[in-house]
């Protein structure tokens with residue numbers, strides 16, 4: 001698997017308006033319910049700084065090393081972190097070790113969960129109304145971000161206002 005070719009979800013928080021549609025589409029795709037608590041993307045509200053920051057798995061793989069049951073592996077096609085329902089015993093070592101706090105635990109199902117890239121078609125990216133999320137390789141995103149930042153700074157695209165969350 002060529003790491004350079006692997007895509008992951010990138011965020012431009014400057015574009016996020018805090019609507020949380022990404023969370024709802026995520027939970028709907030995975031569980032057929034609109035429930036932010038079951039989302040694999042988490043819109044963090046920075047009250048003082050005045051912006052929202054969507055966070056999701058960056059596929060670093062620290063959880064793979066931490067799992068004592070070898071229940072976590074990487075998808076051979078997308079590179080996403082995949083958790084085996086059969087092997088996960090709910091120790092939550094992966095939750096503790098995740099540097100970005102994006103490995104969560106589903107108490108009802110007694111299983112850890114994180115972004116699985118929706119098999120290569122991430123719903124959060126697809127439905128974000130502000131186009132604040134991107135499914136790209138690092139190289140593609142770095143190039144894209146440079147261009148977008150220049151546009152934002154020149155005022156070509158108006159920065160969205162922050163929507164209050166409950």
Ligand code: SF4
Pocket residue numbers: 015016017018019020021022023043052054127128129130131132133
């Ligand atoms: S859907 Fe887009 S704009 Fe709305 S909270 Fe998520 S990332 Fe931000």
